[in-house]
Amino acid sequence: SYELTQPPSVSVSPGQTARITCSGDGLPKQYAYWYQQKPGQAPVLVIYKDSERPSGIPERFSGSSSGTTVTLTISGVQAEDEADYYCQSADSSGSYQVVFGGGTKLTVL
Amino acid sequence: EVQLVESGGGLVKPGGSLRLSCAASGFTFSTYTMNWVRQAPGKGLQWVSSISSSSSYIYYADAVKGRFTISRDNAKNSLYLQMNSLRVEDTAVYYCARVIGEVRGYYFDYWGQGTLVTVSS
Numbered sequence: 536s537y538e539l540t541q542p543p544s545v546s547v548s549p550g551q552t553a554r555i556t557c558s559g560d561g562l563p564k565q566y567a568y569w570y571q572q573k574p575g576q577a578p579v580l581v582i583y584k585d586s587e588r589p590s591g592i593p594e595r596f597s598g599s600s601s602g603t604t605v606t607l608t609i610s611g612v613q614a615e616d617e618a619d620y621y622c623q624s625a626d627s628s629g630s631y632q633v634v635f636g637g638g639t640k641l642t643v644l
Numbered sequence: 645e646v647q648l649v650e651s652g653g654g655l656v657k658p659g660g661s662l663r664l665s666c667a668a669s670g671f672t673f674s675t676y677t678m679n680w681v682r683q684a685p686g687k688g689l690q691w692v693s694s695i696s697s698s699s700s701y702i703y704y705a706d707a708v709k710g711r712f713t714i715s716r717d718n719a720k721n722s723l724y725l726q727m728n729s730l731r732v733e734d735t736a737v738y739y740c741a742r743v744i745g746e747v748r749g750y751y752f753d754y755w756g757q758g759t760l761v762t763v764s765s
Binding site for chain 1: 679681688689690691694701703705706739744746748749750751752753755756757758
């Protein structure tokens with residue numbers, strides 16, 4: 536089955552840049568999406584179509600894609616950005632299968 | 645304002661059944677594909693099921709196929725998930741989510757707050 540791989544954790548100091556990667560064989564064919572989830576809350580979409588930012592999401596959130604890897608970049612990390620981040624894509628084989636990465640815990644030191 | 649409000653969660657014994665509901669408002673419900681996504685305690689997100697706007701296309705994750713049934717009532721702006729033969733591993737917060745579909749993928753632009761299902765003896 537199709538899988539997306541994320542690092543379990545990333546740690547950065549306030550003001551630094553955090554980069555969270557997501558790898559999957561289907562990513563060159565299918566868009567990737569990123570969600571932020573804080574404890575006890577529902578996920579929130581922060582990036583769609585690899586690099587587009589929904590309205591209301593701060594400009595410090597950006598996304599990029601290169602081959603089988605997509606990257607969520609948070610520039611000038613703030614304490615409020617501490618959360619779990621999940622990438623999501625779809626199975627490119629034609630069947631309707633939504634796939635999530637395992638999630639990355641971003642810790643702001 | 646788009647709102648999705650889940651209900652129906654609770655404690656159920658293994659082998660039991662439960663029906664979740666999701667009440668939608670703030671958008672034209674009948675024109676959107678809707679999905680259920682779950683999250684086991686301390687774990688990641690897992691897609692469960694999808695239903696197209698007119699119920700013509702329905703899909704399930706392998707983990708729930710044959711046990712769960714997704715449905716919707718566009719007249720009532722409501723989404724449902726009938727869960728039968730529940731297992732301990734079905735314990736999770738269940739979210740309903742609105743889907744945006746594109747040529748190269750689909751994603752969830754709005755989520756409900758979730759409802760907790762606990763399967764335990």
